[in-house]
Amino acid sequence: MRLTRARAARARAGPGRAPAQPVIAEEFSPGLGLAGGALIGLAAAGLLLADGRIAGVSGILARSLGAARGDRLWRLAFLAGLPLGAAGTAALFGDLHGFAITPSPARLLAGGLLVGFGTWLGGGCTSGHGVCGLARGSRRSLAATLVFMATGFATVFALRHLWGGGS
């Protein structure tokens, strides 16, 4: 049902023209999204209640190398857990959503530099500001989240709909 509606709306909009109403992608997966989100929330809750730390990935990564010894090990352990948990889950249940990375090497490197630079300057990313900051009602994190969502939307809009050559 959703599939056919999306196709029909796309046909009405015509190729290359942005549709007036949002067209929902076939890949939309609210159930798995909620379940995965709950796991992410559980992980952040665990790190808070067990270790007293915020599960902000960019900050944990940035401080994992320079930090004093006692503060380094838990960070490296958390970071190592990320790929282990993802790969382990994929081994058990399959690679549920696949993997596709399309940007050119130049765009990859520019994106990585901006994400690294921006998250340090702004003091957090989608996990630290988005998941943890919003959950504790931080106005600072709300401001950060609104800003990076806005520039994220704007960047993709510019790449896909203004210049048209993006992916």
Added chain:
Amino acid sequence: MRSLSALVCGAVFGAGLLVSGMTNPAKVLGFLDLAGRWDPTLAFVMGGALAVNAAAWAAMRRRKAPLFAPVFALPQANAIDGRLLAGSALFGVGWGLVGLCPGPALAGLLRGELPLYAFVAALVAGSWLAQLYTRRARG
């Protein structure tokens, strides 16, 4: 004990990223593409994570200390300043260019995908440059 619990939390976090589909950059870009074929999944991921995590914050306020550490190490900053806004704006641009933020980038490291390694190397370099920059700005 502290590192073991951090490892478990990291693994659960990584599992959540995979289950939710956020490890696939194309899916994240689908969320950021409001004017295209929009994939609202990321909003549901945030919703699920916030609901569970908000309960943890409520539990934390009733406790004096975490299980395995002496104190809760919470962020002290509360200023909404130019640094926060500029940094977040730059982060969003990088996120939109590729469809990856730090968590999903690291969670994919066992896939053996060369572009991911390039992205993570650039991310670490960018973070390092920012640390140099903020240190110098502070004098």
